[in-house]
Amino acid sequence: QVHLVESGGGSVQAGGSLALSCVASGDTYSTNVMGWFRQVPGKEREGVAIAYAGINKAVYSDSVRGRFSISQISQDGAVYTVNLQMNSLNPEDTAMYYCAAGRLHLNTNAPFAPEKFKAWGQGTQVTVSA
Numbered sequence: 001q002v003h004l005v006e007s008g009g010g011s012v013q014a015g016g017s018l019a020l021s022c023v024a025s026g027d028t029y030s031t032n033v034m035g036w037f038r039q040v041p042g043k044e045r046e047g048v049a050i051a052y053a054g055i056n057k058a059v060y061s062d063s064v065r066g067r068f069s070i071s072q073i074s075q076d077g078a079v080y081t082v083n084l085q086m087n088s089l090n091p092e093d094t095a096m097y098y099c100a101a102g103r104l105h106l107n108t109n110a111p112f113a114p115e116k117f118k119a120w121g122q123g124t125q126v127t128v129s130a
Contacts (some may be wrong), residue, residue: 002026002119005097008084009124012119017087018126022099024119026081033104034073034082035059037114038126045098047112051082052104059111063092089128096123 008020034088049070102117
């Protein structure tokens with residue numbers, strides 16, 4: 001079982017920046033991807049960004065590409081860490097942000113398929129005011 005702990009988030013004015021961090025521990029041996037999703041009440045969970053372990057490959061959603069940056073996954077034994085830098089935030093970025101870990105094919109055409117992510121964090125709130 002993989003355990004995820006998120007940190008960061010908070011409130012910021014439009015145009016500002018925030019950073020999120022996620023630490024995965026436990027049975028991470030089968031994990032090759034970590035990423036971030038977000039959700040607002042009444043809407044489906046949306047993929048934001050993912051990073052593959054061991055290689056410099058990241059995938060971003062169209063809504064955040066150019067503004068958000070996900071770090072490479074740092075691996076210290078069975079402990080994996082990934083960070084998300086969020087710049088030029090706007091009120092539409094307001095959501096609960098969830099870290100997720102799973103296993104994806106390198107060239108998948110569905111990088112944000114939630115069923116591929118077997119572990120999820122508790123979520124951290126990001127609020128952007130106009």
